[in-house]
Amino acid sequence: MADVEAFTAMTGDRNPLHYDEAAAQRTVFGGLIVQGGVTSGILNAIVAEDLPGPGSVFLGVEWKFAKAVAVDEEIVGRVEVTKVREDKPIVTLQTTVRNAAGDICLSGSAVTYTVPLQANSEEALD
Known part of the structure; x- marks a missing residue:
């Protein structure tokens, strides 16, 4: 419920289905x-932290919400x-979110762009 409340604080979404x-x-x-933003939000973390990784942002998404998440x-x-573009750091991803039972809650695709990040001065000294 803390995730729902945090999302509401950011967006103002107070739909009774959530409260x-x-x-x-x-x-x-x-x-x-x-x-739905809480469900899809887990993909933001994956894209930004793991694949493609730091510096990545979404250019576009096409998601189907197949099953609500309780x-x-x-x-x-x-x-x-x-798909990986050879001329630019643009990647196409197949995306899914599943519940503990293995049911698909969200599926679709996303396109990301990865900005090269420069190391900060402390990291450069290591």
């Missing part, structure tokens, strides 16, 4: 769900490189 347990239980979801549900993101 009103009684109302959410009466929906097809059967309980509180996280915002509050307190564990999810795992995965990216796979499907």
Whole structure:
């Protein structure tokens, strides 16, 4: 729920599906769900930290949200490189987010650009 509250603080998304347990239980979801930005947010960390890595930003995404993620549900993101441009540091990725049961919650593709980062002065001295 802390992720939902943090996302709400940033975006203002106060949809009752994220906060009103009684109302959410009466929906097809059967309980509180996280915002789609929380679900896709795990991919931001992967792209920025691991693949392609530091200095990477999204140029575009095409995602399908196939299954809602419940509050307190564990999810795992995965990216796979499907294309690398030879002329620029642009990469196309296949992206998925799955829940603990292995169900696909989000799938699609993303295009990233990686900016070369310069080491800071402390790192350069090591």
